[in-house]
Amino acid sequence: MADKTNKLKARLPRGLADRGAGEIAATRRMIETIREVYERYGFEPVETPAIEYTDALGKFLPDQDRPNEGVFSFQDDDEQWLSLRYDLTAPLARYVAENFDTLPKPYRSYRFGWVFRNEKPGPGRFWQFMQFDADTVGSASPAADAEMCMLAADTMEALGLKGQYVVKVNSRKILDGVLEAINLGGEVNAGRRLTVLRAIDKLDRLKWEGVSALLGPGRKDDSGDFTRGAGLSSTQIEAIRKYFELDQVWSLADASDSKSSADLSRPENSIIALQTPRFVDELKDPKWPGRYFNNLSVIDNFEVAVGSSQVGREGANELREIVELVHAAGYGSQRIRVDPSVVRGLEYYTGPVFEIEMTELLVFDDDAENRKLVRFGSVGGGGRYDGLVGRFRHENVPATGFSIGVSRLRAALRAVAGPLAIEAEDKIFGPVVVTVFDRTRIADYQKMVATLRSANIRAELYLGSGKMGPQLKYADKRGSPCVIIQGGDEKALSQVQIKDLIEGAKAAAAIASNQEWRESRPAQFAVAEDKLVEAVREVLARHDVKWG
Numbered sequence: 285m286a287d288k289t290n291k292l293k294a295r296l297p298r299g300l301a302d303r304g305a306g307e308i309a310a311t312r313r314m315i316e317t318i319r320e321v322y323e324r325y326g327f328e329p330v331e332t333p334a335i336e337y338t339d340a341l342g343k344f345l346p347d348q349d350r351p352n353e354g355v356f357s358f359q360d361d362d363e364q365w366l367s368l369r370y371d372l373t374a375p376l377a378r379y380v381a382e383n384f385d386t387l388p389k390p391y392r393s394y395r396f397g398w399v400f401r402n403e404k405p406g407p408g409r410f411w412q413f414m415q416f417d418a419d420t421v422g423s424a425s426p427a428a429d430a431e432m433c434m435l436a437a438d439t440m441e442a443l444g445l446k447g448q449y450v451v452k453v454n455s456r457k458i459l460d461g462v463l464e465a466i467n468l469g470g471e472v473n474a475g476r477r478l479t480v481l482r483a484i485d486k487l488d489r490l491k492w493e494g495v496s497a498l499l500g501p502g503r504k505d506d507s508g509d510f511t512r513g514a515g516l517s518s519t520q521i522e523a524i525r526k527y528f529e530l531d532q533v534w535s536l537a538d539a540s541d542s543k544s545s546a547d548l549s550r551p552e553n554s555i556i557a558l559q560t561p562r563f564v565d566e567l568k569d570p571k572w573p574g575r576y577f578n579n580l581s582v583i584d585n586f587e588v589a590v591g592s593s594q595v596g597r598e599g600a601n602e603l604r605e606i607v608e609l610v611h612a613a614g615y616g617s618q619r620i621r622v623d624p625s626v627v628r629g630l631e632y633y634t635g636p637v638f639e640i641e642m643t644e645l646l647v648f649d650d651d652a653e654n655r656k657l658v659r660f661g662s663v664g665g666g667g668r669y670d671g672l673v674g675r676f677r678h679e680n681v682p683a684t685g686f687s688i689g690v691s692r693l694r695a696a697l698r699a700v701a702g703p704l705a706i707e708a709e710d711k712i713f714g715p716v717v718v719t720v721f722d723r724t725r726i727a728d729y730q731k732m733v734a735t736l737r738s739a740n741i742r743a744e745l746y747l748g749s750g751k752m753g754p755q756l757k758y759a760d761k762r763g764s765p766c767v768i769i770q771g772g773d774e775k776a777l778s779q780v781q782i783k784d785l786i787e788g789a790k791a792a793a794a795i796a797s798n799q800e801w802r803e804s805r806p807a808q809f810a811v812a813e814d815k816l817v818e819a820v821r822e823v824l825a826r827h828d829v830k831w832g
Contacts (some may be wrong), residue, residue, distance in 0.1 A: 299411030309712050318416050321439045327418045332375035338365035340378045349606045356402050368400040372417040380421050381676030383416030391424035419685030427601050429636040430609035432686040436640050437619045452639045454622035455603050458586050459627055461596015462527050479514040484627045488661045496521055530585040530624050533577035537554040564687040565616030577617040579607045628667055637667035642696050643734045660696045715742040719755045722772040739817045742831050765829045782819055783808045786827045
């Protein structure tokens, strides 16, 4: 009797996930769509390794002897700390600095790959996930930031999500100005400001109650873990709460473009004006007839909130230019919207910041029949990081970029599609399987496989030990469109049998008995050996079989 006491248990570490062939194929198609949009904007590909020197990854890491919070780290033989990359931006900054003299400026690049975060895993939160980034390094112009917003919008629409997303824009400088106004300015408060920013960045997930706790003494989550807060006073917390209300601006759509949300004296003209091309891409709300969400008016409110803060006013001016540029290109508040809640959690952002947020989506329940509204939140983000490349050089190098969370966006797309559509999407076609009828003729069968492969048809030779029944079951499990069979009789006639498994499954459903099935041999036919490729192509074309 076998000893089972020392057998290893097959188990997957928490925070990680396996992926099957269907999901890999769907992700590949999604990546190709994103790549096409990025290249249309003139970005070129670059790859950086998954491991970097820890000090190159920057301020995201805590200042302690073993930098293992937030990232996965280890020491090499020289006792230097190395870390798995936590995003694709910090490695790009190192790459640009190292190759600065040979790269064109501005340098426009894109890259995608796995990143790793040593954070507490949970539903939809993993240690390893995929991102797809685009960055412009070497341009301080708000036009570069505006382009990132338009790139994000065009990518979402290329993925078939028109009307189901919004690109939200803000500026770290605006928030810095607001924090200055509540006595949190200066280097001495840098740590508290970062704690405040990271708390605000969780607004979508924790709502105001959770964020308020993090702004104050701290918050205990459902598992009992306690996160220390920023320690702000109730007056300071209230000032931040009011800041989040600055985006409630619905302007009249008429020639005067009134900014007063209380003036509803002329709704007739505004309702008519709202139908003109000028307002076609602006956000409307039935509660405000004749009005639209006015990005510029939100910025006016920001200017009031930052008061005399110079950095706050700089942020407002940059946002105004971004809004004017995207509007000139035809992107209104329906797609690109100024929002005070966008801050981004990483410390290296210095100016405009962006997020792609999925609007409320009508997704399928598990029963594949009923649907419900779900908020997925952010599926991408980015911003300006003018100090990151400069850490390696004696000069400031402006940069801005955007990152799409491929894994998270893929989950949203699957939820919208529903279980039945997912099953169809994940059902990828396997190869054509050449069966082994006579094991003394393996060379003949291998030659058939080579012939199919030379014709760019995906094919394989059955390498198992089973007879014909298990071979057909194997091909069916692989999702093969058809199998090739050649016994002694077919060989004598220089023929092969082709069994169309897709058509055969349909025909078999209408056959009552095994005997009838054996006699009818549904969807099976003979062709001459030299017509093998042509006949297989006809089967593939009949069922629209495509690989890749």
